[in-house]
Amino acid sequence: MQQPTGFDVAVVGAGPIGAATARHLADQGAHVLIVGPAEPPDYAGHDGVWSGHYDQGRLGHILEVPLVASLLAARSIRRFGELTERTGVEFTHPVHSLAVMPAALDGREPSEWFDLGRLKRNAEDVGHPVEHLSAARLRDRYPGLTFEPGHECVVQRDALIVNPRGLTAAELTAATAAGATLVRDEITAITAEGPGRRLTARSGSSWTANTVVVATGASTNAGGLLPRRLAMDTFGATVVLVEVPDPAAVELPAIMYFKQRGQKLLYGGIVMSPLRYPDGRWYIKCSGDSLLGNPLTTRDEISAWVRTGGSTDDIAPTLTLLRELLPAETAAAFGQARVRPCLVSSNHTGHPYIDHADENLIVVVEGERGVMAADELGRLTASLASTGRWSDGIPHQLFQAEWL
Ligand SMILES: Cc1cc2nc3c(=O)[nH]c(=O)nc-3n(C[C@H](O)[C@H](O)[C@H](O)COP(=O)(O)OP(=O)(O)OC[C@H]3O[C@@H](n4cnc5c(N)ncnc54)[C@H](O)[C@@H]3O)c2cc1C
Numbered sequence: 001m002q003q004p005t006g007f008d009v010a011v012v013g014a015g016p017i018g019a020a021t022a023r024h025l026a027d028q029g030a031h032v033l034i035v036g037p038a039e040p041p042d043y044a045g046h047d048g049v050w051s052g053h054y055d056q057g058r059l060g061h062i063l064e065v066p067l068v069a070s071l072l073a074a075r076s077i078r079r080f081g082e083l084t085e086r087t088g089v090e091f092t093h094p095v096h097s098l099a100v101m102p103a104a105l106d107g108r109e110p111s112e113w114f115d116l117g118r119l120k121r122n123a124e125d126v127g128h129p130v131e132h133l134s135a136a137r138l139r140d141r142y143p144g145l146t147f148e149p150g151h152e153c154v155v156q157r158d159a160l161i162v163n164p165r166g167l168t169a170a171e172l173t174a175a176t177a178a179g180a181t182l183v184r185d186e187i188t189a190i191t192a193e194g195p196g197r198r199l200t201a202r203s204g205s206s207w208t209a210n211t212v213v214v215a216t217g218a219s220t221n222a223g224g225l226l227p228r229r230l231a232m233d234t235f236g237a238t239v240v241l242v243e244v245p246d247p248a249a250v251e252l253p254a255i256m257y258f259k260q261r262g263q264k265l266l267y268g269g270i271v272m273s274p275l276r277y278p279d280g281r282w283y284i285k286c287s288g289d290s291l292l293g294n295p296l297t298t299r300d301e302i303s304a305w306v307r308t309g310g311s312t313d314d315i316a317p318t319l320t321l322l323r324e325l326l327p328a329e330t331a332a333a334f335g336q337a338r339v340r341p342c343l344v345s346s347n348h349t350g351h352p353y354i355d356h357a358d359e360n361l362i363v364v365v366e367g368e369r370g371v372m373a374a375d376e377l378g379r380l381t382a383s384l385a386s387t388g389r390w391s392d393g394i395p396h397q398l399f400q401a402e403w404l
Pocket of ligand 1: 237
């Protein structure tokens with residue numbers, strides 16, 4: 001008879017999704033190891049993997065396409081309150097979430113993403129009341145904001161800003177309280193050993209487990225831990241932070257803004273209500289213009305990107321965007337603008353990957369909504385890892401990985 005290995009399941013990657021996977025496994029009574037580096041203190045001299053969640057705010061809403069993305073977010077978000085109660089870690093606060101875009105896209109069919117009707121129907125299908133505001137009603141409801149003429153919106157008034165660092169801390173707190181072992185290290189190899197796997201870390205430590213879950217986010221292909229490369233793209237994204245001295249003086253909901261003038265796309269990204277950052281200051285956060293302009297493939301490329309600290313070229317267009325959007329007195333009070341490096345990825349299928357790479361190696365990756373949906377993606381992955389089979393009502397086909 002083959003010998004049992006050290007852990008039932010080892011989760012590689014302690015970001016929102018890995019942490020959620022570990023906590024659901026631990027809640028089920030599994031003997032769980034979770035391994036991932038803590039957030040590095042700075043960028044200069046950085047050598048290693050990076051993450052998509054080193055920030056203070058991510059949208060948590062059900063204004064999504066396709067419908068399954070709204071459903072995953074809804075399932076996840078409804079457990080956030082219970083997670084806070086259980087751990088004492090606060091990581092959400094309420095916000096209006098607006099999806100703003102031209103009523104009709106000049107000269108082209110609306111893409112799947114930028115389609116107000118579809119966003120509204122999806123939200124309603126998962127049971128959330130949202131409202132479609134014409135350009136005139138958008139002006140009436142948010143009189144301090146100046147959107148591009150002819151732009152309309154769908155608004156979800158019970159949306160959340162989710163602090164991704166806080167969410168991760170809450171999941172890890174719950175996981176370790178339920179018996180999971182957390183180790184701060186980077187895994188460099190996963191090899192076959194007996195009926196299970198051996199994990200080896202940069203520090204030289206090593207462990208065995210019956211099943212390994214790789215939850216390493218946008219770094220997944222660069223890590224080389226899987227037998228094949230996943231069909232996904234990874235980008236070095238820049239986040240622009242614009243300081244505001246008094247957040248109470250800035251009336252700004254969270255906005256997914258697709259700003260178009262004639263045939264020209266002027267902005268396509270997220271503008272966040274003011275958030276307090278670890279330096280104690282308040283900033284409006286925007287995704288920078290170069291979001292998908294900086295493809296990265298290897299660990300060395302990721303490290304080199306992080307060391308740049310982000311693209312300062314994104315500052316000027318962001319300030320133009322905010323000066324057009326916000327009242328002149330708010331813009332006049334802007335403090336300094338800074339950039340931060342972030343990693344973002346997208347799967348070629350447009351859906352999360354939750355799948356076996358082989359018999360006892362599972363991968364989970366969601367690049368774009370992996371904070372709002374983290375707890376549900378973790379639950380689904382934990383179920384696959386502990387039982388070896390798919391048992392959810394959403395067909396597994398949707399989450400099957402595509403390999404290169
Ligand atoms: C600018 C921007 C805006 C976004 N906006 C939103 C939003 O509004 N709402 C939303 O839901 N999502 C948003 N996202 C996406 C979201 O941040 C990601 O989907 C989410 O972070 C993915 O979580 P994860 O745990 O899979 O990956 P990550 O957060 O990247 O965490 C993966 C972890 O794995 C670790 N790791 C990597 N390699 C190894 C290794 N070899 N060994 C051990 N550990 C390893 C990393 O250090 C990291 O901590 C945004 C992303 C960006 C960049």
